[in-house]
Amino acid sequence: METITTCPVCNNNKFKPHLDCKDYLVSNQMFSIVYCTQCSFRLTNPRPDATKIGTYYKAEQYVSHNDESSGLVNTAYRMVRKYTLKSKLDLINKLNKGKGCILDVGCGTGTFLETCQKDGWQITGMEPDVDARSIATKKLNISIFPDLDTIQKAKPFDVITLWHVLEHIADLNGVIPQLYKLLTKTGTLLIAVPNSDSYDANYFKQYWAAYDVPRHLHHFTPSTIEALMAKHQFKLVGKRPMIFDAFYIAMLSTKYRTGKTDYLESIRIGLASNASAKQTGNSSSLIYLFNKA
Structure with missing residues (x-):
């Protein structure tokens, strides 16, 4: 385990407890989430170090790395994914005004890149997990890079995406500058992360599945991610x-709380969360669009 002593956003060195959460997916261990007393950034602290964190991803249910995960919730996830993949593709086509070069960081088994490839995009993927990387390589018939350091490209990318990836990255202040260098001057960086200030996060508290400790090292809110990215010359546009995340997360959260998924409550909380977000902007998860400042 390693203990973080300095806030990645504002460099403050004082933290206070936020919540203690259980790892329901792999270890059943308890982990603490703290917040910075200066900027309110939330993080899992202490956390497994680089030599240990990989063991917390070894679960058949970890759907982002496994195209065959079973169960009603994971089946529902993949059904919704077909719709969301089209929505993501439509978004990048609109932002880029046509096809271009795209890098998907943390591409998992390559499902999103496959959608882009079929649509005419020049694709590049990065995925640290060896099993997921192997699946993506076979699916896409391209080499998938294990980290950002190994990406060799003469021209930068028009679009870079991180779909529920930034919360897993240990060295935020090391990785974000790399993303800046890999993006064209007019390119767009898309980052999707859970919002720990959402209605459903406040409702489920320590059972909120999107805390997903210890795999989620950081727990963003709209204000803290904007501050972090501004630190590295990115502007929110x-x-x-x-x-759909509100419903999926609610299904997992009810199961974590009682041991059984409450589908009616999940639908009710998902609807309530999305309704609340129309007023507050605090959706269960958000896609943030950044350009170079």
């Missing part, structure tokens, strides 16, 4: 809600 837009946000998009991920409306």
